Amino acid sequence: MTVKVGIPRALLFHEYHLLWISFFEELGAQVIISEKTNKNIIGEGIKNTVDEACIPVKLFHGHVLNIKDKVDYLFIPRINSIFKNEHICPKFCGLPEMIKNSINDLPTIIDTEINFVKSKNSLKNTIYEIGKYFSNDYKQIMSAYDKAYLKFKNSKRIIKENPFSEVNMLNNKKIMIMGHPYNLYDPYINMDSIDKIKSMGAYVLTPEMIEDQYIFDYAKKFDGRLYWTFARKLVGTALYLIDKKNIDGIIYVSTFGCGVDSVVADIVEKLIRRKSDIPFMLVTLDEHSGEAGINTRIEAFIDMVKWRDISENNISAHG
Secondary structure (H helix, E strand, C coil): CCCEEEECCCCCHHHHHHHHHHHHHHCCCEEEECCCCCHHHHHHHHHCCCCCCCHHHHHHHHHHHHHHHHCCEEECCEEEECCCCCECCHHHHCHHHHHHHHCCCCCEEECCEEECCCCCCCHHHHHHHHHCCCCCCHHHHHHHHHHHHHHHHHHHHHHCCCHHHHHHCCCCEEEEEECCHHHHCCCCCCCCHHHHHHHCCEEEECHHHCCHHHHHHHHCCCCCCCCEHHHHHHHHHHHHHHHHCCCCEEEEEEECCCHHHHHHHHHHHHHHHHHCCCCEEEEEECCCCCHHHHHHHHHHHHHHHHHCCCCCCCCCCCC
16 A cells, blocks of 8 residues: 655745655655645634744644645654755744644654754765655665655756846846745735736746855855845845846745744845845735735835836835
């Protein structure tokens, strides 16, 4: 009988889903993904999470509830660090415990620690620790990871293939929508913001379309220590856009209660305002956000960006 492993469609699923799914399938497991976010999933997540948690963490609980009775294992790694000298949000480190303490009748949780803060020398041990739930053959596990990683890297390469060159050939306004991947790529939580912007005739870009090395290099120019991986990525993106001047507007999507964003969003906004005239808007979401209000703000922002072309004074849209 095929072993079933469940992956909640939340948090870093939106960044690493192809890697994780391919790895488990290469080992012969059947991967079950929770449904796309909907009203019931978010409602159940809110009811089964502590009030102090941010909405992405509450949403993760809802996705666990959606698949926990359908699988033999749940993949909820304890993610501490994915890059040397950088940390992920602290809530990722305690996520397995949060799930175990909040939700009953769980299957076995694969909660292997992922911690590369010192180096990635432990990568093979981490891979084996996860893979041994499905195979005792070390070579098979490593081969499965190599194949999965190749698919993952190829998908990333395709995303980054000259998106800015492409839009430079268009008359559309170019809007960078930035934030954590689980805020950008879950249409329910961000209320279809990307599609809404596209429907207004703008071309949408995200940080994932920028070469990683560019982001690393520009982040090094920041006058301060970037302790968090998300901070380095978003600050590096902002400095890249400021320098290249190849964008018409920036929308930063954040969620209420995010400790990292409470600092990073402010840093990004100040950098953009001080070093450029790029229009900037911060959108902060939570479980009480109304779609009508988000629509109005996005429409007004895009209209303002377009208006700048015909305004003789060319007044900055961020005031």
